[in-house]
Amino acid sequence: MKKEFLYSEIANNIADKIKTGVLKAGERLPSVRKLSEEHGMSVNTAKRVFLELEAQSLVQSKPQSGYFVSTLNYLKLPLPEASQPVPVANNREPDALISGVYSTMGRSDLTLFSIGVPSGNLLPLAKLKKEIVLATRELKEGGTEYEPLQGNVKLRRMVAARSLAWKGSLKESDLVTTNGCMNALALCLMALTKRGDTIALESPCYPGILQLAVSLGLKVLEVATHPVTGIDIAALKKLLPKITVCLLVPNFNTPLGYCMPDANKKEVVALLAAYNIPLIEDDTYGDIHFGSERPKCCKSFDRHGNVLWCGSVSKTLAPGYRVGWVAPGRYKEQILKLKLIHSVSSTSVINEAVGNFLLTGKYEHHLRHLRRTLQENYQQCADAIADYFPEGTRISRPQGGLALWVEFPKTVDTGELYNDALKKRISISPGRMFTLQNQFHNCMRLCIGLPWTDELKLKLKQLGALAKMI
Template sequence: MKDDFLYIEISNNIARLIRDKVLHAGDRLPSVRMLCQEHGISMNTAKRVFLELASQSLIESKPQSGYYVSQLPYQRLPIPAISNPSPVSSNSEPDELIRRVYSTRGKKGLTFFSIGVPSKELLPLAKLNKEILHAIRQLPASGTEYEQLQGNEELRRMIAARAISWGGHLRESDLITTAGGMNALSFCMMALGKRGDTIAMESPCYPGSLQLARSLGLKVLELPTHPITGVEIDALKKVVHKINLCLLVPNFNTPLGSCMPEENKKEIVALLAKHHIPLIEDDIYGDLYFGAQRPKCCKTFDQEGNVLLCSSFSKTLAPGYRVGWVAPGKYQEQVLKLKHAHAISSSTITQEAIANFLKNGRYDNHLRKMRLTLQQNYTHYINAITEYFPEDTKISRPQGGLALWVEFNKKVNTAELFEEAMKHKISIAPGRMFTLQDQFKNCMRLSLGLLLSEEVERKLKLLGRLVKSQTIQF
């Protein structure tokens, strides 16, 4: 177990040095023996480090010479430009497109590049089943009774304990459990906003958040967003007097996968607190980092209780369990009141099962394996896009999460690409889904949450051919 952890930690550290260009293409890496001496590990563990880096196409072996940093495929592909949404709020919802894409969910025989959740093959199903049975046996009345309003006490305690990983200081009393992450966001928006208020969000943004805001009668102001560093602070400063609340996904947002630097998070928290504007922080992807260390949250820098931190276990462990939570800061009473009115209680059995899964240390073991798989998928997708897609394709650089954002030239319409791909049993998420404005029609999001296989490789190759066929038509 210790060697497994060291092998992942060391390989992640070297991978980060390569991706951050501290180590350059052609640089020689330490030998297996030197790696053993530097880190106090066995020869087998050191070899596993190099095998892992090679599987990600980050290094290559030269006979009789050693290991060298390879030329990264994504370095040949540019990143998308900073988004440039209209500074005026819009409500042009792509309802029909969203309906068509999500109506494919559950259909057999499809390759789901469109759905941003991990596939069942990446989840610890057998262990979760045992926890469900254990919960039924241990809970009063086999889990049929209502849970207390704030939620399972042990689960809240475990979530609070995990806050140390992002520099947070939470107590179980600071938390409220919800029926998934969207339910947490819904309570926060209802508690803080009223019809006609304006909420600022990233652009592009998760379709569910956009639809939720519109359903509550909120006006959505989309903010320019950098594909690597997230929302542009200067753009937020210009409109801060126009908004009533703000929703951001600082860590590995979908669809860009951007991660906001710590200094940006700190500045945004201070800016919004100064103007008395609540910040709803969605950290649903924060545990899915590719590097050696989990990124901090905006909540880390919150001194006034102005940040409402939301998350869930839907993207990391069990989508169908619908277990989420919120740390609402100084708005706790408003959120509790809404939960009482709209839900009364959260699901008893699934909360207990996840609480035990966390308590037994199984969640961290699962996350280490899942992060490694997602990072390998990311590298594989990049290789495939470089080989099969048009040369002028642009891609994001996610440092974690489940999403890869792909931008084509203006000749490509990804809504039409979706229809054509469906004929070949491929489901994608067209870029127009992620905005309320007339933009991103030549973009798409690909989910990294699939189990790699020859079939996935074949579908990526076919998808590239379909994209090329659109460009030839013009």
């Protein structure tokens, strides 16, 4: 077993035991030397295991005593319950609720816990502006001409190069650029389905995906999920005879933030391939990992071109640029035909600028800062929830991404909380937005992409007080 794999496996194993409560706050962990001896690794490799766990605030060191499970308040809060959607396809979306929440986008007078993007304060805006100017100068005719149908070559080459980090081994010819990840998902669904077909999605699920499926006339089967490991494979197996396509967000799904274990990803890919059911993979959040390594994708295990891997920089770099892509496997020609019909070309200047941002290493530098900030934001928000929210509140423990899922006691209706919070100039995303079924009424999603301040802490305190009054 390679040392790097061993180190990662052991760190993840200990992290999972802490997150699921097997290891309790304050418990002492094995010494560096004992860990080294037990697993046949060097002392330096064993130290890396603890440094990784310490970086995630899961363990803390005490001089002359060793390492202990962290006693942070939020670790005392239980995880949300595993979801239990009914196995019946439907297409009833909470349209009014979703429209109301997303109508608050861009409002500077509100604290927008409801919009799942990083704040502009966390983005390299000045550097991006320079890249736009540079792209205008470098592109033929200043970028006013159509680019190739498949998309900007530099951007596709850089996305392909970055796929090596998750064992994707993509080539620039494997990729098609799109206008953001939602456009990529839409093209995939249009290529693979017709009205009346049934699609399997995780439950809870990002509202935009639910709305997209409904708008295309698809029936939706929601699949049960666990807050740490993601989709319930046994539940998915039962639905296979009924579905045409499966769409998953395996890396840091919003709203729960879980990361499917590699073994689960591999099993799902093989299972769907055996039934000849395409898998659309939304990997928008894959680059925002809190651990030291970028997680693999389902595409990493694809041997038959059955996985359509979609991504973008909308959650990491520039939401408004609408830069995305898809590696559609054996469905490339269908995707290209639909792109020609629906958009002809991506925006040349913007795609060139993002491609160059990736090429120069600025993107990875930015990501290192963003990941650390988001993890710290999560911990600050979670501690405030532990201090101020009603007794019996549960929260997710995201391993990356931008979302924190809060599950209140059953008596709290987050639709009502949403209305009360708006009066305090706070916007949240009620749990009912993330399903087409009658569930998650006592849940909400909070975005952790806002810079942490005393004012933000006060807003969470106000939110907790409102929830206690319901």
